[in-house]
Amino acid sequence: MFIIGNPGSAKSTIWKVLAKTMTSIGHTTVYDIIDPKAVSADELYGCMNPKTKEWKDGVLSVMMRDMNKNNPPYKPTHKYKWVILDGDVDPEWIESLNTVMDDNKVLTLVS
Numbered sequence: 001m002f003i004i005g006n007p008g009s010a011k012s013t014i015w016k017v018l019a020k021t022m023t024s025i026g027h028t029t030v031y032d033i034i035d036p037k038a039v040s041a042d043e044l045y046g047c048m049n050p051k052t053k054e055w056k057d058g059v060l061s062v063m064m065r066d067m068n069k070n071n072p073p074y075k076p077t078h079k080y081k082w083v084i085l086d087g088d089v090d091p092e093w094i095e096s097l098n099t100v101m102d103d104n105k106v107l108t109l110v111s
Contacts, residue, residue, distance in 0.1 A: 004089060015084065022080055029080040032063045035087035 003011045019029040036044055039059060046058035057065070060083065067081040 002089075012086065015082075019080075019082070027079045029082065030067070031082040031084050032067070033084040033086050034059055034063070036085045037087045037090055 003014055005011050015031075019031060022029045034044075042056075042058065044058050044060055046056055046061045048055055063083050067083075
């Protein structure tokens with residue numbers, strides 16, 4: 001889901017209120033936030049070292065793996081786990097995100 005608008009138009013407030021509301025009705029919601037323009041595409045998604053063929057996880061891989069674990073603050077009772085990409089909509093990172101999503105819009109990372 002995208003929340004798009006001008007700076008100062010309460011986009012962050014909208015998702016925070018939604019998370020708080022979901023938690024208040026018993027659907028605990030946790031989230032991690034990243035500005036995708038603050039890191040390179042390799043740092044965001046992960047990359048393969050061409051010489052050693054070793055995979056290095058990106059920020060999204062680490063966030064999703066941590067959310068999948070049963071360690072605090074991501075307890076198994078949490079029903080909703082969100083990764084918030086908070087930053088300017090940039091055609092470059094949107095297109096790179098689109099390339100790692102399959103036809104069903106499921107994020108498919110090499111790792």
